[in-house]
Amino acid sequence: MYKIDMNSDLGESFGRYTIGMDEAVLGNITSANVACGFHASDPVVMEKTIRMAKEQGVQIGAHPGFPDLMGFGRRSMQLSTGEAKAYTLYQISALGGMCRAQGVELQHVKPHGALYNMAAKDYKLAQAICQAICEYDKNLIVMALSGGELVHAARDMGLPVALEVFADRAYEEDGSLVDRRKDGAMITDEDLAIRRVIRIIKEQKVTAITGKDISVKADSICVHGDGEKAVAFVKRIHRELEKEGIEISPLK
Numbered sequence: 589m590y591k592i593d594m595n596s597d598l599g600e601s602f603g604r605y606t607i608g609m610d611e612a613v614l615g616n617i618t619s620a621n622v623a624c625g626f627h628a629s630d631p632v633v634m635e636k637t638i639r640m641a642k643e644q645g646v647q648i649g650a651h652p653g654f655p656d657l658m659g660f661g662r663r664s665m666q667l668s669t670g671e672a673k674a675y676t677l678y679q680i681s682a683l684g685g686m687c688r689a690q691g692v693e694l695q696h697v698k699p700h701g702a703l704y705n706m707a708a709k710d711y712k713l714a715q716a717i718c719q720a721i722c723e724y725d726k727n728l729i730v731m732a733l734s735g736g737e738l739v740h741a742a743r744d745m746g747l748p749v750a751l752e753v754f755a756d757r758a759y760e761e762d763g764s765l766v767d768r769r770k771d772g773a774m775i776t777d778e779d780l781a782i783r784r785v786i787r788i789i790k791e792q793k794v795t796a797i798t799g800k801d802i803s804v805k806a807d808s809i810c811v812h813g814d815g816e817k818a819v820a821f822v823k824r825i826h827r828e829l830e831k832e833g834i835e836i837s838p839l840k
Contacts, residue, residue, distance in 0.1 A: 590789050590790060590834040590835065591834070591835045591836075591837055592806060592808065592829065592836060592837075593619050593809070593837065593838055594617040594619070594809050594811060595617060595618070595621055595649070595698070595731065595808050595811070596617045596619075596621065596810065596811050596812060596813055597621045597810070598610045598613065598614070598620045598621065598623070598641075598813075599628070599629045599633050599636075599638075599651075600627075600628035600629055600660075601629065601633045602628055602633065602657065603630060607814065608812075608814050609813050609818075610637060610640060611640055612813065612819045613811075613813030613822055614640055614641060614644045614646050616823050616826045617811065618646060618647060618838040619646065619649055619696065619808065619838055620637070620641045620647070620648055621651035621700075621731070622637050622641070622648055622649065622650065622683055623651050623700065624650055624651060624653075624679035624683045625682060626652060626653050626654060626655045626657075626675065627656055627657065627661025627700050627701060628657065628661065634682070634683060634686055638683075638686055638687055638692065639690060642690055642692050646838075647838040647839065648693075648694055649694060649695050649696035649698050649731060650679060650694060650696075651699075652675065652697065652699055652700065652703065652717075653679075653699065653700030653701050653702075653703050654667075654675075654701070654703050656702075660701065661702060662701040662702050664702045669715070669716040670716070672716035672720075673716040673719050673723075676699075676716070676717050676721070677723060680694070680697060680721065680724045680728075694725065695728070695838065696729035697717075697721050697730055697731065698730075698731035698752070699732075699738070703717075704732075704733065704738075705733075705765065707736070707737065708732070708736030708737055708738055708764060709737055709764065710737060711737045711740065713737075714732075714736075714737045714741035714742075715741045715745075718741045718742050719745070721747060728747070728748075729747075729748045729749065729750050730742035730747050730748065730749050730750070731749075731750045731752050731839075732749060732750070732752060733752055733764070733765070734751035734752060734753055734806060735751075735763040735804065735805075739751065749807075750807040750839050751805045751806055751807045752806070752807070752810055753785070753804055753808075753809055753810070754809070755781050755782075755784070755809055755810065756776075756811075756812060756821075757773065757774065758772050758774070758775060758796075759796045759797065759804070760796060760798075761796045761798055761802055763802060763804060766797050781821075781825075782824070786828070786829070788806050788809075789829075789834055790834075792806075808839060809825075
């Protein structure tokens, strides 16, 4: 029996700015990565997103990023390991406290954007993130790019790990995500994206942007819900996976 978690980055609206269609996405996923106020979100949005996830039985994870609202956390920043740990701990603590107030527990932590990509290649940065998680709650699952340094750091520190893959992103031969600025970085063909996801789950293989097959393991698939078309795609992925006999269930 094949099993997979479906996650999405939510709670990324800010003040008067609305990003994503969170309520529609929540009905089709099992884990929500909730922004914590650094790259996106604010306290009101965080509280609302937690409540909606709780109502729909979706597990909640903290989605910490760089302090970069204007760049949406996608611009690289050079931090000391101490800063990286403190920034991550601050964000997890904020979301975790709001979850506790609503009677729900955090399931996981997934870094956002540039922090996620840098931690996949920088072991010391990955260690700093994992240290923050250890200090907050050693039972939290670290959601990380399959094969990346964050996976290694989490395992070295005894933290539970969930290997993540992306439905709509292309891969380099080393297993990293193709930079969004490059042609072909995003998979826009829905049929192709679904075939790739099913192959990853069943064969643990994906075709890199170079055309070479690489090995990749998956515990969770990230799907995006930015717009009506994207939400429809999330629903379609959900249906197609079930048709293939793949059970969709949360990481826990």
